[in-house]
Amino acid sequence: MDYQIQEGRFALPEGFQDRSVNIFALNGSGPASLSITISRDDTLPSEDISAYLERQLKLMASKLRGYTVLDKKSAALNAHQPLQGLQISAYHIVEKRPIHQRQAAFIIAPARVLVFSATSQLDFTTAQNAQWNELLASFVLNSPTLEQE
Numbered sequence: 001m002d003y004q005i006q007e008g009r010f011a012l013p014e015g016f017q018d019r020s021v022n023i024f025a026l027n028g029s030g031p032a033s034l035s036i037t038i039s040r041d042d043t044l045p046s047e048d049i050s051a052y053l054e055r056q057l058k059l060m061a062s063k064l065r066g067y068t069v070l071d072k073k074s075a076a077l078n079a080h081q082p083l084q085g086l087q088i089s090a091y092h093i094v095e096k097r098p099i100h101q102r103q104a105a106f107i108i109a110p111a112r113v114l115v116f117s118a119t120s121q122l123d124f125t126t127a128q129n130a131q132w133n134e135l136l137a138s139f140v141l142n143s144p145t146l147e148q149e
Contacts, residue, residue, distance in 0.1 A: 034128060036135065037117040049107050053086045056105070066093035075104040077116075079137035083108065089124075100124060102132060108141055 075087035085106035
C-alpha cells in the first residue's frame with residue numbers, strides 16, 4: 001500500500017497498521033506553551049466511543065499522578081459533515097504543577113479511533129479554546145487507507 005505523510009510517500013509492507021502520532025508545538029518554551037497531538041488507536045471488539053473513552057480514562061488515572069477529569073461532553077469532528085465523538089478536559093500533576101489536557105476521540109472507521117489532544121502547563125485561554133474548536137471543525141476525513149497504485 002502506498003502511504004503518504006507530510007514529507008513524502010512510501011510503500012508500506014502488507015500487514016502494517018498506522019499507529020503514528022503527530023505532535024505540533026506552539027513556538028516558545030515558556031510555561032504557556034501549547035502542544036497538539038493527534039494519535040491513532042483501536043477499539044476493543046464491539047466497543048463504542050463511550051466504552052473506549054472510559055477504558056482510556058482508567059488507564060490514564062492509573063499512570064498519571066493526580067489525574068482528574070473536569071468535564072466530559074460530546075464533540076464533533078468537521079463542521080460540514082460532523083462525526084460525533086466525546087471530549088474530556090482533565091489535568092494531572094507533574095513536579096507539583098498541574099498539566100492541563102483536553103482530548104477528543106472519534107471512531108473514524110470500524111475499530112479505528114482518532115484522538116486529538118491539547119496540552120498546556122497553564123489553564124486553557126479563551127483564544128486556545130477557540131483554536132481547539134476550529135481545529136476539530138476544520139478536520140476533513142480521508143478514506144481509511146490510500147488506494148494502491
